[in-house]
Amino acid sequence: MLIVDSELCIGCGVCEESCAFGAIEVIDGCAVVGDACTLCGACVENCEVEALQIEGAEKSVQADLDSWRGVWVYCEFRAGTLAPVSLELLGAGRKLADARGVHLSAVLIGAGTGDTAQRLIGHGADIVYQVDDPALAYFTDEAYGAVLIDLIKKHKPEIVLAGATAIGRSFIPGVANSLGAGLTADCTHLDIRLDDGALLQTRPAFGGNIMATIVCLSSRPQMSTVRPKVMQAMEFDAARQGKIVNVTPDPVLLQTKVRVLESVVFEQDDVNIQESDILVAGGRGMDNAKGFELIRELADSIDAAVAASRAVVDAGWIGYPHQVGQTGKTVAPKLYIACGISGAIQHVAGMQSSETIVAINRDENAPIFDVADFGIVGDMYKIIPMLISKIEGHRKS
Ligand SMILES: Cc1cc2nc3c(=O)[nH]c(=O)nc-3n(C[C@H](O)[C@H](O)[C@H](O)COP(=O)(O)OP(=O)(O)OC[C@H]3O[C@@H](n4cnc5c(N)ncnc54)[C@H](O)[C@@H]3O)c2cc1C
Structure with missing residues (x-):
């Protein structure tokens, strides 16, 4: 809920102008919030006298932002095949990691991943967290989500990227929610603001009529999904060196209420x-x-x-x-x-x-x-x- 402190409000109207939804109006010298408010926070950011506050938002502020370091890419591996978007995201992640002066890590979850981790290094990863377990042969939201959440909590990357594929769209929002992080879906451009390390996440908004750049100032990790074919993969370089970290998942993380009976390719x-x-x-x-x-x-x-x-x-x-x-x-x-x-x-x-x-x-x-x-x-x-x-x-x- 958006709360107006009537003692502090000076009725300047800046909040009214900054609201894209026409949900705030100055009446008799004080801001009044209407039903159309989406809690986007634009008015809160623009209010110079700090008279506006979103109830509950302060709880998500994490004081130790600097302890989160590194750029991660969730690399989707299914039925023996790496999704091409993973390599595209490594290309984008490499630029972000270089700009921040941090490592680029890939997270590979599945079964029978073979030499895929080495391939990810050749395409830009410095570290690959490889979780290869027969219990992960089929994708399930619960097990994949639990494994990824556990890794993120342990290693605290500042940025996590994933493909906006059917799998990414299915479980990445739940991962972000469990971590208390924001998630910007379907980004078309990613950049780093050098002074504070904010990930500038650009995506179409309002039915594609404007491009919005979204930042997560007060929580980590900063999480985005990107559609296939939007970013460019790096050329494979067999000489690139990197570290493969084999992770044995805690069996508790692999428990799922879903039992996959069969996986078939949809003809279309x-x-x-x-x-x-x-x-x-x-x-x-x-x-x-x-x-x-x-x-x-x-x-x-x-x-x-x-x-x-x-x-x-x-x-x-x-x-x-x-x-x-x-x-x-x-x-x-x-x-x-x-x-x-x-x-x-x-x-x-x-x-x-x-x-x-x-x-x-x-x-x-x-x-x-x-x-x-x-x-x-x-x-x-x-x-x-x-x-x-x-x-x-x-x-x-
Ligand atoms: C939230 C949202 C998401 C959307 N997502 C998508 C999406 O993913 N992809 C998408 O395509 N659209 C999407 N749309 C719909 C989009 O806004 C358009 O309505 C749609 O793209 C129009 O399709 P069209 O160009 O085939 O048809 P029209 O806009 O009707 O255009 C037909 C064109 O054909 C030309 N034409 C007609 N007859 C001939 C002829 N004999 N010879 C030569 N030219 C001829 C006309 O001059 C006209 O330019 C979305 C809309 C919304 C609101």
């Missing part, structure tokens, strides 16, 4: 648009499911995978694994061809890192042209068949 997951070098993406401009077939034809002609805007997925023309954007996947192929996609900010958020973007749209003012390297203005039903025939002609010759 076979389509991994994040791993394709060329994507042909279709939008509502294709009119209907039949029109969308043209997208598949164009994709087939250049050995590309098919991607889509949310409008198309919502219409049921193609499955969710193909969706690109804020609520879909983030992709960074060598070539992204956007066909009949307007370029809404939520779509662009998922494809703007593509190396080359080609946009086809009949509206010359469509926002997709703002991010495109090459633009074709015209009717899709004329342009795509022309493109396919050119490509086929080129192949034959």
Whole structure:
């Protein structure tokens, strides 16, 4: 609850201006809080006379911030495979650790991890905490969470990064909650403020219309999740040296109420648009499911995978694994061809890192042209068949 100290409040109105939700108003010289308050704390930070306070927030202040040191990356390992986002996060974590002058550590939890720890060192880790136990063969929130919480409590890293994958999204919020830490989900940029070591966590907010930079000033660790394909992995360097710490987990930590009977690959997951070098993406401009077939034809002609805007997925023309954007996947192929996609900010958020973007749209003012390297203005039903025939002609010759 946000409390106003009427003795201290001078009715200056700064809190009113700093509230993005219109939840605070100065009435008769004193701030009054309305129902729309989300306890974001913006007014508290801006109040120069310290007349505002969030009840309970003071309990989370940790006095010993300096005793937390080091940058950690939770490296996701499942069914014998390391999630590529782990290497991307090590790339980002390396820069943060160098800026802070601290070690970069990887946490590897699973069973049968083989030489994965060595691979993590080659990609930037100084230390790998390896927890390899048959009881961790299948992911469960409880066991993985308990193991990670235990390690964090023992070693006190100042920063913990994890992938915003199905697994990361499932258990990292619980880990943060148990530690009394904040968690910034789906960050698109991470940086360090050198004077106080604050992690600057940037992510889209308000439906993607603004980019917000979030800091956790009074608690540690600072925790963020980052989606796959947003950060860049370091090149593997076989000569890099590091330390592997084998951790035997306390059996109590491995107890879980969940019993995994079987793990199967969801068929649609076979389509991994994040791993394709060329994507042909279709939008509502294709009119209907039949029109969308043209997208598949164009994709087939250049050995590309098919991607889509949310409008198309919502219409049921193609499955969710193909969706690109804020609520879909983030992709960074060598070539992204956007066909009949307007370029809404939520779509662009998922494809703007593509190396080359080609946009086809009949509206010359469509926002997709703002991010495109090459633009074709015209009717899709004329342009795509022309493109396919050119490509086929080129192949034959
Ligand atoms: C919280 C939130 C999250 C969201 N997440 C996502 C997300 O992850 N991904 C996503 O894509 N969207 C997302 N959206 C939806 C997004 O705002 C847009 O509504 C959506 O991207 C629009 O899809 P579109 O470009 O296919 O359709 P439209 O915006 O309808 O655009 C169709 C385009 O096709 C062009 N066109 C039409 N006919 C032709 C033709 N014959 N030839 C050539 N061009 C033609 C039109 O000029 C137009 O530019 C999200 C929205 C919200 C609020």
